Amino acid sequence: MRLGIFGTGYAGLVTSVCLAELGHTVTAVDKDPDIVATLSQGQSTIHEPGLPELLVNNIKAGRLKFTTRSEDAIAGSDIIFVCVGTPPRSDGRADLCQVEEVARTIAPLLDGYKLVVEKSTVPARTARWISWTIRRLAGPEAEFDVASNPEFLREGTAVRDFLQPDRIVIGADSGRARSLLLDLYRPNFDCPIVLTSVTTAELIKQTANAFLAAKISFINVMSDLCETLGVDVATVARGIGLDPRIGGQFLNAGLGFGGSCLPKDLSALIKVAEENGVDSGMLKEVQRINSARVERLLSKLETALWVVRHKVVAVLGVAFKANTDDIRGATSLTVVPWLRAAGANLRVYDPAAMQKLEALYPPDDHLMYAQSACEAARGAHALVILTDWDEFRSLDLERLRSLMRTPIVIDGRNLFTPAKMQAAGFEYYSLGHGDVAPSVETQRIAP
């Protein structure tokens, strides 16, 4: 099929590359000429495992091209995917300006029947507005449908998630739209396909992300109780997760959920519930619990250091989670300014996302970007872990301890166990494992 894709952000780029990989002819549009130039040269604009190879291969095979010209993506296309951003507004609603702009762009360029498909996460009933906008601008004769086909891609494993999906959701209100999307996916995938109405598909996506967020906040509440009772939250998570009704995934306690999706989609769903007169109390509680996670970490740091001013603090992890360079909604965006305001000297390291933080907080006398975790730890009074990179899990603890001025670790992602850290001579604070006081040999030396 010939496909037009609007937006080359995380979802748009992965969708474009993977649909080309399945053999379709894809034209992806972005307004930013620099992004289009970079992608056209086969260079990925995002850090996503597996993507660079597929990008190059599909450009070479002539199945994938990038352009700033909307008309090139629309002319002759069977399906147009809307993958533009829907960032949060200050009131919590999703900002749909970019979605509306795509609808306005498409309307005058329709050259025969088109299926316009929402891939971006949008509040339930957004398709109605897209449809209304195109109809108003293209006139009563225009032939088109608007469908919803939400993506369930996780950053870091997005290529695999796209090519090996656990389910495909197709929300279409006409037979023609439904058939087109089934023709697109059926030949390549044998996973369950949920065929439903457009509004239901929109709500499935919002519900999925809200449920994932709720699961994380739930285990985080339990983790606080575990700490108090001297119980290991990871064991509790395993004990409940083996029940298939609960499932073992998304039960990692710690700093909670960040990123560009879960926090934003939860806020938007709260607004949808409120606007429709439905009790949003539970969703708000999920949000409140999540916001408190970083405060808990910072209070542990203060407990460990007493006075933060002039202390050297190593920060490991800038990205909102491992295997991505994305810092949207990352805990580092709260922790770094807080520590700076508290007068700490920071040494920050992340395997992939440092440049993005550096653009917001350039290095200065109190903020240094290190080339490795060990360099960040050198001379530190405390080390704070914010992201669950495997590289941090496999750190040489003996070396790490020898580099630090005082061996204090505040582990926001529970990468280690208290027993292991105690054996390695650390004063260890986690979110859900219980804290470990320093043993006699590792008592703090004077700062």
Ligand code: UGA
């Ligand atoms: C999320 C969903 O998982 C995807 O299914 C969805 O398609 C995507 O949003 C989207 O709407 O586009 P993503 O934002 O890439 O994907 O990240 P997740 O893997 O969901 O992680 C979100 C946050 O939760 C991260 O900060 C992560 O560290 C945290 N998390 C995750 C936990 O704190 N505990 C866990 O057990 C799992």
